[in-house]
Structures are given as C-alpha cells and as structure tokens.
Amino acid sequence: MDSSKLGSSDRLLLAALNLIAAKGYNGVTTLEIATEAGLSEKTLFRQFGSKQKLLEAAFDRYHYAEEMKKLFSEKLVWDLEEDLLLVSKTYHEIMNRNRKLIQISLKEEGQLPGFRERTHKHPLQLLDILTNYFITMSEKGKMIPTNPEMHAFSFMMMNFGAFMNDLDSHKNYATISLEPFIQESVKIFARALQP
Amino acid sequence: MDSSKLGSSDRLLLAALNLIAAKGYNGVTTLEIATEAGLSEKTLFRQFGSKQKLLEAAFDRYHYAEEMKKLFSEKLVWDLEEDLLLVSKTYHEIMNRNRKLIQISLKEEGQLPGFRERTHKHPLQLLDILTNYFITMSEKGKMIPTNPEMHAFSFMMMNFGAFMNDLDSHKNYATISLEPFIQESVKIFARALQP
DNA sequence: TTTGACTGTCAGTACTGACTGTCATTTGGT
DNA sequence: ACCAAATGACAGTCAGTACTGACAGTCAAA
Numbered sequence: 001m002d003s004s005k006l007g008s009s010d011r012l013l014l015a016a017l018n019l020i021a022a023k024g025y026n027g028v029t030t031l032e033i034a035t036e037a038g039l040s041e042k043t044l045f046r047q048f049g050s051k052q053k054l055l056e057a058a059f060d061r062y063h064y065a066e067e068m069k070k071l072f073s074e075k076l077v078w079d080l081e082e083d084l085l086l087v088s089k090t091y092h093e094i095m096n097r098n099r100k101l102i103q104i105s106l107k108e109e110g111q112l113p114g115f116r117e118r119t120h121k122h123p124l125q126l127l128d129i130l131t132n133y134f135i136t137m138s139e140k141g142k143m144i145p146t147n148p149e150m151h152a153f154s155f156m157m158m159n160f161g162a163f164m165n166d167l168d169s170h171k172n173y174a175t176i177s178l179e180p181f182i183q184e185s186v187k188i189f190a191r192a193l194q195p
Numbered sequence: 196m197d198s199s200k201l202g203s204s205d206r207l208l209l210a211a212l213n214l215i216a217a218k219g220y221n222g223v224t225t226l227e228i229a230t231e232a233g234l235s236e237k238t239l240f241r242q243f244g245s246k247q248k249l250l251e252a253a254f255d256r257y258h259y260a261e262e263m264k265k266l267f268s269e270k271l272v273w274d275l276e277e278d279l280l281l282v283s284k285t286y287h288e289i290m291n292r293n294r295k296l297i298q299i300s301l302k303e304e305g306q307l308p309g310f311r312e313r314t315h316k317h318p319l320q321l322l323d324i325l326t327n328y329f330i331t332m333s334e335k336g337k338m339i340p341t342n343p344e345m346h347a348f349s350f351m352m353m354n355f356g357a358f359m360n361d362l363d364s365h366k367n368y369a370t371i372s373l374e375p376f377i378q379e380s381v382k383i384f385a386r387a388l389q390p
Numbered sequence: 391t392t393t394g395a396c397t398g399t400c401a402g403t404a405c406t407g408a409c410t411g412t413c414a415t416t417t418g419g420t
Numbered sequence: 421a422c423c424a425a426a427t428g429a430c431a432g433t434c435a436g437t438a439c440t441g442a443c444a445g446t447c448a449a450a
Contacts, residue, residue: 022305026221040398107302110217150379161356184345192387235428
C-alpha cells in the first residue's frame with residue numbers, strides 16, 4: 001500500500017479505493033482520503049471535481065477488464081479435471097485482482113448503480129464459457145450430458161462462495177486456505193461429472 | 196412490508212432493517228426511517244434513544260437464533276443424497292430468514308463490529324455438523340473417506356455462493372432459480388462422494 | 391529570470407443529519 | 421367523561437462534511 005512514488009492522482013485513487021472498500025462511500029470523508037494519500041483536500045477537488053467523480057475514476061482506472069474468450073479456446077485441453085482447474089484459477093485471479101472494487105460494489109449497490117454490473121461482467125462470461133465447454137465435452141462423450149448449465153452454475157457458485165468468504169481477510173473458517181480448496185473442489189466436480 | 200397493524204417500535208425496527216439493508220447505515224437518515232414507518236422522527240428517538248441503538252435493537256429482535264444440533268441428529272437418515280438435501284435446504288432457510296441482517300452485516304462490517312459474527316454463527320455450525328456427518332458416513336462405508344472437511348467446506352461454499360448471488364434480488368444469472376439448483380447441486384456431490 | 395503547472399493553507403459557505411425541547415393533540419383504559 | 425401515556429408538529433442546536441475562493445510557495449522547463 002505504499003504509494004510514495006506515485007503521482008498525486010494515483011495516490012488519491014488508491015487511497016479512495018482502500019478507504020471506501022473498508023468503510024463504505026458514506027463512511028469516508030474527502031479529508032480522510034486526501035490525508036491518507038498524503039495530499040491536501042484541496043488537491044482532491046482540483047483533480048476530480050467531486051467525491052463521486054473520484055470514485056468513478058478509481059473504478060475506471062483500476063477495473064481489470066480483459067477479453068478472455070480467445071485465451072480459453074487456446075488453453076483448454078479437453079481433460080475435465082485439468083480444464084476445471086484452469087477455470088477455477090482464472091476465476092479467482094480475476095476476482096482477486098478486482099477485490100477492492102468488488103467490496104465497494106457490494107457495499108454500495110443501490111446507491112452507485114452500474115458498479116455491480118461491471119465487476120460481475122467477467123465472471124459471468126466465465127460461466128458462459130464453462131457451460132459451452134460442458135456441452136462440447138458431453139458431445140465428445142467425456143462427460144455426463146445432463147444439465148450442463150446447472151453444473152456450470154454450481155461450479156461457479158462454489159468458487160464465488162469461497163471468494164466471498166475470503167473477502168474480509170479470511171475471518172470465517174480460517175483453517176482452510178484457497179489453494180487446497182481449489183484442488184479438492186475441482187476433483188469433486190471432475191469425479192461427479194465423469195461419464 | 197405492510198406493518199400497518201404493528202406497534203410503533205416494531206414498525207420502526209422493520210423500516211430500519213429494510214432501509215439500512217438497501218442503502219447502508221450511513222445512507223439512511225433517521226427521518227427517512229421514521230417516515231417509512233409512518234411515524235414522526237421524534238418517536239424514533241423517544242423509543243430508541245439513538246440511531247445506533249435502533250439498529251442494535253433491530254438485530255436483537257429479528258436475528259433468528261436457534262439451536263439445531265438436536266434437530267439434525269433426529270432427522271438424518273444416513274442416505275447421502277437425502278441428507279445433503281436436508282442440509283442444503285436448512286442452510287438456505289436460515290440464510291433467507293436472516294436475509295436483511297446479512298445484507299447489513301456485509302455492508303457495515305468494519306463499522307459495526309460483531310454483527311458479522313452473529314449472522315454467521317449458525318451457518319458455521321452447519322459446516323461443523325456436515326463435517327462430522329461425512330466422517331461418520333465414511334466410517335459406515337457409505338462415502339469416500341478422503342478430506343471430509345474440505346468436502347463439507349466445498350458444499351457449504353457452493354450454497355453460500357448461490358445465496359450471495361441471490362441476495363440482491365436475483366440480478367445475476369437470472370435464468371436460474373434456487374430450487375432446481377439445490378436439487379442438482381446435491382446430486383453432484385452425492386455422485387462425487389459415493390464410494 | 392520568468393512562466394506555468396501543481397500544491398498547500400486557511401477561512402468560509404451551504405447544507406445535512408442526529409438529536410433535543412416544548413407544547414398541543416390523540417388514544418386507550420377505567 | 422377523565423386521566424395518563426403515547427404521539428405529532430415544529431423550531432432549534434450542534435457537529436460534521438462536501439466544496440469554494442483567495443493567496444502563496446515550489447520547482448522544472450523555456
């Protein structure tokens with residue numbers, strides 16, 4: 001979290017992201033944000049005009065948005081366990097990259113409309129990819145053919161749940177860490193879905 | 196949400212719960228809450244003294260807290276699929292009953308400490324029960340014996356994810372509803388964990 | 391040296407929101 | 421009808437907070 005050698009506006013954006021994720025939009029003052037960034041409140045307003053625009057700028061700047069469809073069509077090897085592992089890891093990578101943004105969009109949904117959509121666009125895309133993957137796999141006879149959408153949904157929900165549970169720094173179920181969970185949970189689905 | 200024939204304090208508690216769940220503690224004014232309850236702001240303060248105490252009272256009043264260990268020891272029939280179905284349904288029942296409370300504890304964690312713990316106490320208890328159930332089941336030879344904790348955790352995370360996804364009124368993945376998900380997801384685990 | 395971009399300080403404005411006090415009014419029980 | 425408790429209407433206090441304006445300092449480029 002050291003932003004000592006960043007430009008002023010980046011320091012402000014980062015400070016805003018961290019503080020708003022922790023205490024909510026209404027729970028943080030512009031003075032607090034500026035102080036955290038090591039700058040004066042005045043500078044904040046000079047750069048961004050308003051508190052709202054500051055948050056929006058932070059979202060725009062730090063929202064990780066990347067197409068991944070092509071990536072997947074190349075990486076999939078049509079082995080159920082291996083591919084599920086790839087999907088799971090990719091999912092957690094995306095979610096972790098956008099961790100703060102997701103925290104904010106959870107707390108502030110209803111007040112800052114549109115934020116939730118943006119943080120969930122890519123996971124949604126992954127669900128789509130996975131469903132189609134399941135359909136193709138069952139056509140190849142490498143998987144049971146029933147309910148591919150629901151199987152994909154269940155898999156994604158499991159990973160979503162694990163991520164959410166982890167969001168506030170591992171408070172609940174502290175004994176279990178992410179890596180072994182990914183490994184084992186993938187095995188469960190690979191075993192259940194094999195023909 | 197019609198609270199027309201309730202007492203004043205109950206109307207206030209319900210209004211507070213609904214509004215705070217929707218807009219966050221700092222996003223709602225005492226005037227708003229009182230108006231929503233059809234009462235004057237003055238009455239709110241006469242009854243509860245402060246905004247904080249109002250929220251705490253709402254938590255105490257509406258937090259569904261019930262022991263369930265005995266319940267389970269009676270209801271389990273030692274058939275994997277049937278019992279997983281019971282656990283899953285119980286989980287969603289508890290979570291839905293406390294839906295608003297959970298929404299609040301998510302948004303306000305970090306500001307209102309202790310709330311999160313209370314909403315997660317019972318789900319945590321369920322994880323414990325399920326782990327022990329898996330251990331016993333594998334001793335009976337009705338289940339694969341590896342990693343019972345992780346299997347239980349994966350199952351709970353899947354349900355937690357589905358619930359979280361549903362929290363803001365079915366916005367994402369709108370085509371999928373809860374009941375079929377429960378049925379199918381239970382089948383997945385039953386299939387994966389059978390010996 | 392001069393200029394311009396950037397930042398800080400400080401005082402101040404406009405508004406919001408939690409909370410109080412006072413007094414009139416309503417309501418429910420006897 | 422009468423009383424007491426609950427409620428409302430209204431004005432007001434006080435602290436906080438987003439945001440502005442005026443002015444001054446720093447520093448690098450021209």
